[in-house]
Amino acid sequence: MTESRLAWQIATELRRERTSQLLTQTALAALAGISQGTVARIERGERVPSIPLVEQVFAALGCQLRVSVEQLDTHLDAQLDELAARPLADRLDDLPLGRVQERLGDMPHLLTGCTAALLQGVPVPVDAIEIAVRWRDSARFTTWLEVAYGQRWNARWGDFGGLRLEPEEPGEHRWRTRYGEIRAQMCDELPDAIEVRHGERGYRVVPLAQVELTDPGTAALLARWRTRAGAASAATSP
Incomplete structure (x- = not known):
């Protein structure tokens, strides 16, 4: 998902309303006169859709959006x-983790950041699949990005595209791929890992304690969630 709060809110509300009406993405697309891929991209929150498109999709559901103003970061509490x-x-179903893991194959990597935290049971938002990759595997990773139709984040444009894919090239290690956004932490050696299992699939992840020490963004979300969870528990205690 994009870092845009608005895109996340639109994605959440659209998915909630569509599923409540027992419609598939394909059925909604037919009602709205757009492609199923467009509905899927909006629900993944990949970018903020145009206002006319948002109105068109929600009108097909017999709904309309309401705009309001709130204090900065209030959305994080609602999201958590x-x-x-x-x-x-x-x-986990919201993320293409299985497909990404299968396509990465035997290339050494770990899941880290908010992705690792989610897999370890913490309800934090995940707007991109975050992986750790060794610098010496950069060429293999670049080949994977090419196959996945990767586009590098271009800070100058504020969008993806126009830059070389290789991690060695200047720029943030963010790529939009056919599986959604991928963010990489390039390192000399992979950190220690643990395996967590969900269903029949196992995932190698950076332990939560290590994520908190090395990823300030994820650590801030974890602290915010723990504060809210503690307040909720205190409020329900006799």
Whole structure:
């Protein structure tokens, strides 16, 4: 997903309303006169869609959006609460983790950041699959990005594209691929890992304690979630 709060809100509300009406993405696309791929991209929150497109899709559901103003970062609390209320299996279904793992094959890598935290049971938002990759595997990773139709994040444009894929090239290690956004932490050696299992699939992840020490963004979300969870527990205690 994109870092845009608005894109996340639109994605969440559209997915909630569509599923409540028992419609598939294909069925909604037919009602709205757009492609199923467009519906899927909006629900993944890949980018903020145009206002006319948003109105068109919600009108097909017999709904309309309402705009309001709130204090900065209030959305994070709502996002954490919404995620905490959903089963972990459902949260994992939102991510193409299985496909990414299969396509990466035997290339050494670990899941890290918010992705690792989610797999270890923490209800934090994941807007990209985050992996750790060794610098000496950079060529293999670049080949994978080419096959996955990768586009490098271009800070000058504020969008993906126009830059070389190789991690050695200047720029953030962010790519948009056919599987969604991928973010990489390039390192000399992979950190220690643990394996977590969900269903029939195992994932090698950076332990939560290590993620908190090395990833300030994820650590801030974890602290915010723990504060809210502690407040909720205190409020329900006799």
